[in-house]
Amino acid sequence: MIPVSFDYQRPSTVDEAVQALSAAGDDGKVLAGGQSLIPMLRLRLSAPSVLIDLGALADLRGIREDGDGLLIGAMTRHADVLANPLVRRYVPLLAQATATVADRQVRHLGTLGGSLAHADPAGDLPAVAVALDATMEIAGPDGQRTVPAGDFFVDYLTTALGPADVLLGVRFPSHEGWGTHYEKFQRMAQAWALVGVAATVRRENGTIAEARVALTNMGPVPVRARAVEDALTGAASTADAIAAAAGLAGEGTRPTSDLTASAEYRAHLATVLTGRAVSAAAGVG
Amino acid sequence: MTRIKLNVDGVRYDDDVEPRTLLVQHLRDRIGKVGTVVGCDTSNCGACTVLLDGVSVKSCSVLAVQADGKAVTTIEGLAEPGGALHPVQRAFHERHALQCGYCTPGMIMASVSLLADNPDPTDAEIREGLEGNLCRCTGYQNIVRAVHDAAAAMADGGGAAPPQVPAQAAPEQREVAV
Ligand SMILES: Cc1cc2nc3c(=O)[nH]c(=O)nc-3n(C[C@H](O)[C@H](O)[C@H](O)COP(=O)(O)OP(=O)(O)OC[C@H]3O[C@@H](n4cnc5c(N)ncnc54)[C@H](O)[C@@H]3O)c2cc1C
Ligand code: FES
Ligand code: FES
Numbered sequence: 001m002i003p004v005s006f007d008y009q010r011p012s013t014v015d016e017a018v019q020a021l022s023a024a025g026d027d028g029k030v031l032a033g034g035q036s037l038i039p040m041l042r043l044r045l046s047a048p049s050v051l052i053d054l055g056a057l058a059d060l061r062g063i064r065e066d067g068d069g070l071l072i073g074a075m076t077r078h079a080d081v082l083a084n085p086l087v088r089r090y091v092p093l094l095a096q097a098t099a100t101v102a103d104r105q106v107r108h109l110g111t112l113g114g115s116l117a118h119a120d121p122a123g124d125l126p127a128v129a130v131a132l133d134a135t136m137e138i139a140g141p142d143g144q145r146t147v148p149a150g151d152f153f154v155d156y157l158t159t160a161l162g163p164a165d166v167l168l169g170v171r172f173p174s175h176e177g178w179g180t181h182y183e184k185f186q187r188m189a190q191a192w193a194l195v196g197v198a199a200t201v202r203r204e205n206g207t208i209a210e211a212r213v214a215l216t217n218m219g220p221v222p223v224r225a226r227a228v229e230d231a232l233t234g235a236a237s238t239a240d241a242i243a244a245a246a247g248l249a250g251e252g253t254r255p256t257s258d259l260t261a262s263a264e265y266r267a268h269l270a271t272v273l274t275g276r277a278v279s280a281a282a283g284v285g
Numbered sequence: 286m287t288r289i290k291l292n293v294d295g296v297r298y299d300d301d302v303e304p305r306t307l308l309v310q311h312l313r314d315r316i317g318k319v320g321t322v323v324g325c326d327t328s329n330c331g332a333c334t335v336l337l338d339g340v341s342v343k344s345c346s347v348l349a350v351q352a353d354g355k356a357v358t359t360i361e362g363l364a365e366p367g368g369a370l371h372p373v374q375r376a377f378h379e380r381h382a383l384q385c386g387y388c389t390p391g392m393i394m395a396s397v398s399l400l401a402d403n404p405d406p407t408d409a410e411i412r413e414g415l416e417g418n419l420c421r422c423t424g425y426q427n428i429v430r431a432v433h434d435a436a437a438a439m440a441d442g443g444g445a446a447p448p449q450v451p452a453q454a455a456p457e458q459r460e461v462a463v
Contacts, residue, residue: 001326002305002306002307002310003305004305005303005304005305006304006305007304008287008304008348008350010350031348031351034346034347034348034351035328035346038307038328038346038347038348039327039328039346041305042307042326042328042345042346043326043327051304053350053351055351079340102417103331103416103417103418104341104395104398104399104414104416104417105331105334105341105342105343105395105417106328106343106346106417108337108340108341108342108398109337109342109346109347189412189413189416190329190416190417
């Protein structure tokens with residue numbers, strides 16, 4: 001099936017993109033890599049009358065050091081993130097999660113910004129942004145603003161982006177030297193996560209000094225597993241301490257039941273996968 | 286209609302397209318590259334894989350307008366002009382890495398892209414690297430063997446043809462009016 005007809009615009013500046021979106025009102029849609037949007041257009045689950053392609057905005061594609069961390073342009077493709085040595089050094093968790101996204105073809109076109117803006121509860125990168133306290137740089141009709149990842153994901157496929165907003169880039173604070181792991185549970189190759197766990201820990205003399213854990217697909221938005229983090233902070237870096245903390249992973253989650261898994265099964269998976277993710281991040285077991 | 290310029294298998298094509306045209310439709314219906322096939326409606330099967338500026342993409346999930354100014358290599362552009370098969374094509378043939386053959390154009394293009402990034406992949410790396418391509422005949426064993434053979438042939442200098450022709454090197458030009 002092919003998409004319904006639409007007008008196509010390829011602005012050459014962010015201002016032009018915001019203006020085009022403002023003019024289009026609710027009928028406009030940003031096109032980034034198209035790896036979520038084009039499948040939806042083809043199935044006619046979405047039928048915008050204007051597509052505004054950010055493909056010509058070269059400034060939105062790239063990765064650079066920025067203060068204590070990295071600034072990654074929204075149009076940076078998954079494959080660029082994977083190939084980048086700065087990402088592996090400062091935010092290896094992002095590289096690990098990105099490696100599990102879709103397949104090589106999709107990673108050659110899909111973008112970091114598109115994954116976050118799309119806000120699929122089963123998407124792997126929103127949980128990474130939430131775990132690492134990333135911040136989103138957004139341009140809109142009223143100028144530029146910054147939104148923390150924790151406030152960016154509002155609901156199922158819904159973010160803090162307004163209809164005329166463009167996500168410009170994402171700031172990730174450096175977690176250089178932290179142990180990290182993204183644990184994704186999927187039923188087959190190329191599949192979305194039933195549940196995923198993004199974990200990163202800083203170890204000091206055999207204890208876990210700090211921990212950040214966030215869950216994929218345990219509700220309409222990624223969930224920061226605060227109870228797990230609190231239990232891990234200052235705990236001995238041992239299998240028993242990690243297992244006890246991981247048992248709290250279901251707290252504050254709202255998993256759904258669907259054809260692939262019941263809510264109870266997802267809650268169970270969350271505890272098991274959190275144990276695996278934190279153990280791998282901490283180098284235990 | 287939007288005007289686009291594409292270099293497809295070394296030939297430049299300038300066309301007016303409806304923005305909703307998928308790259309695969311444009312390649313098959315307008316340019317006649319019917320070697321690239323469509324196997325699904327959900328961006329999963331990978332049968333439509335081509336190289337876009339040298340990297341593998343699913344041409345059913347790209348708009349033709351997004352490819353404006355870029356070079357596309359399809360399965361039809363892989364063999365050398367004289368007809369000598371690309372090492373990946375030859376290995377698929379020799380290993381009989383197909384049954385019905387429907388997934389084969391996409392499997393070969395995805396394998397060419399994989400070997401460009403990883404010239405000596407392990408079994409697991411080949412399986413992971415081709416996870417975007419489904420074979421309903423499930424001939425995966427021979428596909429993995431063929432990719433190993435191709436890697437070895439290319440390491441021996443067995444004619445690792447460059448996967449794409451740069452846009453400037455367009456030898457011919459064709460205009461299509463609508
Ligand atoms: C077969 C397949 C398997 C997949 N598997 C996974 C998986 O396992 N895990 C996973 O996380 N993802 C998966 N994906 C999705 C993939 O990661 C997409 O690349 C990503 O979700 C969207 O990125 P994109 O650049 O293609 O965005 P697009 O599809 O172009 O856009 C997606 C949405 O975000 C909006 N948008 C995009 N960029 C911006 C911006 N800068 N500012 C404002 N709005 C914007 C668009 O308007 C649209 O609503 C899969 C996709 C496919 C086709
Ligand atoms: S036809 Fe493109 S992925 Fe199936
Ligand atoms: S050979 Fe038939 S689908 Fe692969």
